[in-house]
Amino acid sequence: MHGVWSLSDESLLAGMASRDADAATAFVRRYQARVFGLALTIVGSRSVAEDVAQEAFVRAWRHAESYDPRKGRVPAWLLTITRNLAIDALRMRGELPTDPFLLMGSLVSQEGASDSSLDYDDRDNLRRALLALPPEQARAIALSVFYGLTGKEIAAVEEIPLGTAKTRIRRGLGKLREVLGVRDE
């Protein structure tokens, strides 16, 4: 079992695809704090977050074979699964546990992950850019990215026209992209 701890994410997924329990154990141990943390950020309840996080690892195990490294890195793949399950849990509950602006605040006030594809400066810049966003844009992005609301649903929640909701998301994301060195042409 010692050998699996140093394996790459992709190798662990390959092991999981062949139903290797040791690979799964190493994978769960490597990512459980990140997965549970994201679930907790979204659903706001430790018990619900645990259910979401458990299910995320079960899905990763069952779909390890279909992971395609060309479509993204393993952490992004796993966290997207987690996010989608957390959103499903929220939809069943029918309410947002945390004000979306406060959620965005939690992203900038804590130490970040080490599994990002960005270097430290870029991550720090991304946090600063999130902090600098106008509150209405930060809320719209949180509602979309973390709570899974469509533009139409955001317009209804925020009591604004659909076009305004879409503009807030687009402009907010545009500002965040700028700090990562990608600018609109």
Add this chain to the structure above:
Amino acid sequence: MSEDAECAEIRELIPEIAAGVAAGDERARALAHLGDCHDCRHELAVTADLVDEMLTLAPAEEPPAGFESRVMARLAPEAKVRRAPGRVRALRRRPTRASTRAAAWLAATAAAAGLAAGAVWWQTAQDRELAASYRHTLDVAHGRGLSAAPLMSGLGAEQGTVFAYQGEPSWLYVTFRAAPQPGLYDACLVTKDGRRFALRPFEAGHNAYAWGSTIKVDVREIGTIEFARSGETVMSARF
């Protein structure tokens, strides 16, 4: 539409597509365009990367003690482990404390969803039994989810509730507030990406208050459930 105008329209949709929340028809339209447009593909890739990065900003948090063991207990029935010959087949997934709690949570949230939809049926004894049976089903069958959506008439009046159960098999169950007009209804499931699946038709008698059908798609893929008479959609539920 000119190429520039089409690109401008698709760029409007890209944030929602990158966040995975675009409506099925919009997503389908964008994907058709993205196949031929390198610039818009690049735009989507960059935006999707940004969304991925935002997810990694969520602070890490150690899960409750025993989390790893509970996850591994759920994976164990499917893992390759050394067991005495002939025993593997006999092993069946048993409800762990966590999965039992998950089932209870799912049942509770399903109940909350029903109440949020204003479902009056909850007040009747017959339907309390039905709700109890849902809890029981989730518990016994290790169901993975139960979702609900209000069933609306074309005029916007609530006709009942559609429940979608994710399990093996997955199924839909509809309770009507009042018996619909008698007759034959064609039922159809439309996925978020626009695929249509014909379901078991609903033959409504004078006292038909419920209908059900198994489904072959993941509950998360459900966009709408439609009931049509003579080719015209008369009731629908949007998930």
